[in-house]
Amino acid sequence: QELGSSCLSSIGLLPKLENKIKFSDVYAVELLDEGPVCGPWNTRIVVQGKKNSEMHRFAVHVITRSRKHPSQLVPCEYLFGHKDPETCKSLVEHLSACINNEQDRPKNLMVFVHPLCGKGRGCKNWEMVAPLFDRANVNTKVIITKRAGHAYDTLASISDKELKKFDGVVAVGGDGLFNEILNGLLNSRNKTSYPPTPEGFGYFGSTEKCQGYKNDGLNNSTPTSEAVNVMLPVGSNKSDDHEPLLSTGQSVGLDISSLNPNTESSTGDQVPSVSFPNDWFRLGIIPSGSTDAIVLSTTGERDAVTSALLIIFGRRIALDIAQVVRWKSSPSAEVLPTVRYAASFAGYGFYGEVIRESENYRWMGPARYDFSGTMVFLKHRSYDAKVAFLENENSHSLAASAENVADEVQSLQSRRKRSRKTICQANCSVCKETSTPGQDSEDEIPNSSQMIHDNPKWIWSEGRFLSVGAAVISCRNERAPDGLVAEAHLSDGFLHLLLIRDCPLPLYLW
Numbered sequence: 477q478e479l480g481s482s483c484l485s486s487i488g489l490l491p492k493l494e495n496k497i498k499f500s501d502v503y504a505v506e507l508l509d510e511g512p513v514c515g516p517w518n519t520r521i522v523v524q525g526k527k528n529s530e531m532h533r534f535a536v537h538v539i540t541r542s543r544k545h546p547s548q549l550v551p552c553e554y555l556f557g558h559k560d561p562e563t564c565k566s567l568v569e570h571l572s573a574c575i576n577n578e579q580d581r582p583k584n585l586m587v588f589v590h591p592l593c594g595k596g597r598g599c600k601n602w603e604m605v606a607p608l609f610d611r612a613n614v615n616t617k618v619i620i621t622k623r624a625g626h627a628y629d630t631l632a633s634i635s636d637k638e639l640k641k642f643d644g645v646v647a648v649g650g651d652g653l654f655n656e657i658l659n660g661l662l663n664s665r666n667k668t669s670y671p672p673t674p675e676g677f678g679y680f681g682s683t684e685k686c687q688g689y690k691n692d693g694l695n696n697s698t699p700t701s702e703a704v705n706v707m708l709p710v711g712s713n714k715s716d717d718h719e720p721l722l723s724t725g726q727s728v729g730l731d732i733s734s735l736n737p738n739t740e741s742s743t744g745d746q747v748p749s750v751s752f753p754n755d756w757f758r759l760g761i762i763p764s765g766s767t768d769a770i771v772l773s774t775t776g777e778r779d780a781v782t783s784a785l786l787i788i789f790g791r792r793i794a795l796d797i798a799q800v801v802r803w804k805s806s807p808s809a810e811v812l813p814t815v816r817y818a819a820s821f822a823g824y825g826f827y828g829e830v831i832r833e834s835e836n837y838r839w840m841g842p843a844r845y846d847f848s849g850t851m852v853f854l855k856h857r858s859y860d861a862k863v864a865f866l867e868n869e870n871s872h873s874l875a876a877s878a879e880n881v882a883d884e885v886q887s888l889q890s891r892r893k894r895s896r897k898t899i900c901q902a903n904c905s906v907c908k909e910t911s912t913p914g915q916d917s918e919d920e921i922p923n924s925s926q927m928i929h930d931n932p933k934w935i936w937s938e939g940r941f942l943s944v945g946a947a948v949i950s951c952r953n954e955r956a957p958d959g960l961v962a963e964a965h966l967s968d969g970f971l972h973l974l975l976i977r978d979c980p981l982p983l984y985l986w
């Protein structure tokens with residue numbers, strides 16, 4: 477695993493020249509023209525005898541770690557010189573073959589660049605890292621986004637044949653662009669189970685219990701053992717939820733019914749055969765946004781070059797994802813589900829309005845969030861909601877982070893303490909023990925009580941909230957459990973939040 481320099485003795489142009497390079501640190505190797513062996517500050521020189529100007533040369537590109545920030549990767553170049561061109565050529569060929577054999581390294585990537593992200597650095601960041609991909613022989617198909625929803629639409633309508641050409645998709649932008657990519661990909665290709673339909677919520681007027689289903693992304697729906705409510709209909713009505721993630725003028729949410737058997741995708745094709753989870757397709761982010769929360773919580777380094785190098789090496793990290801299913805009453809009184817995925821944060825109310833408002837002030841850069849946050853806060857809007865979330869050992873910290881957001885959420889906590897009770901309709905021993913005499917537990921029995929019965933640690937709170945939000949980002953020490961972790965009854969519908977922990981989807985960040 478080490479690239480020695482037995483035939484190539486070094487001359488010490490740099491004080492601490494390493495004479496061994498770890499192969500795992502090599503990201504590219506290049507045959508160069510004949511010429512002198514010298515280079516810029518980040519070039520280390522290795523030559524064998526003779527005059528410097530007569531050398532046949534090749535470069536080995538490696539990574540080093542920044543001394544100040546050890547998690548930051550810095551590209552560095554070793555320049556080798558030899559009098560015999562064949563020696564250089566065969567060494568380069570050998571090294572290139574070794575690199576090509578590394579299965580995790582991507583060969584073809586689709587790259588979305590958001591030119592207006594963050595402080596408008598999307599294109600500059602891509603120009604800065606593109607040579608690294610070229611050098612490492614990673615082919616890139618670059619798409620500069622022209623509008624919100626561009627990346628979503630491209631991926632939601634891409635054919636299997638086209639998608640199979642790529643090892644993954646990279647976002648050069650912020651969390652919003654990444655979430656668009658995530659939703660575009662999972663739109664019709666996700667195999668994970670949906671949360672149970674809220675029982676008695678009026679879907680086709682049925683309150684009958686039956687099994688939920690699991691969409692395998694392959695034209696099949698299979699019943700799931702954990703889903704216990706109303707079966708979603710096959711190929712029926714379209715959702716009336718046309719609210720985009722941002723104002724694209726096009727629907728970004730996914731109508732679940734379009735995933736059912738025998739239905740056709742938006743492109744007119746059958747439901748695609750490339751489905752997730754699979755273990756070959758991956759996502760990456762080259763951080764260029766205003767907050768870059770996903771990158772900060774995964775690689776820990778908000779640095780475009782570091783991310784590019786991690787992508788080239790094919791390094792992986794699993795990511796938690798939330799599947800948010802929204803059941804919204806339509807004017808025709810039908811309840812139609814819409815699915816979205818979130819990799820950083822899902823928010824309803826205040827958070828949603830801040831994001832929507834902030835788009836009007838993108839010219840301000842990241843300061844737009846503070847500005848719009850203040851503007852929206854001053855409106856003092858609140859939302860009727862009944863919220864339930866799973867208690868686990870970390871619930872106190874989840875609630876604590878919410879505490880900073882608004883006084884209303886503080887009241888959620890205190891109310892939670894006052895009226896903590898576990899609820900189910902099955903009259904189970906857990907509920908009997910915890911129910912307080914005189915309390916009418918019927919009032920708070922949620923329709924989807926089976927879930928609560930299955931897990932007696934659900935906490936319910938009802939009232940007017942400034943905002944309902946959930947951080948999805950996985951702090952590695954504080955993990956929520958897999959599965960349904962929260963649900964909210966809203967004035968116009970119902971939200972389910974399902975956590976897919978260490979998502980077995982393609983969700984590995986390079």
Ligand SMILES: Nc1ncnc2c1ncn2[C@@H]1O[C@H](COP(=O)(O)OP(=O)(O)OP(=O)(O)O)[C@@H](O)[C@H]1O
Pocket residue numbers: 590591592593594595621622623624625626648649650651652653654656721722764765766767768769
């Ligand atoms: N060309 C474009 N013009 C306008 N909006 C775009 C364009 N391309 C993408 N968008 C939208 O802009 C939103 C925000 O983009 P992005 O997340 O890349 O940057 P950011 O908001 O500055 O960063 P962060 O999300 O980290 O705060 C995305 O959700 C996307 O829908």
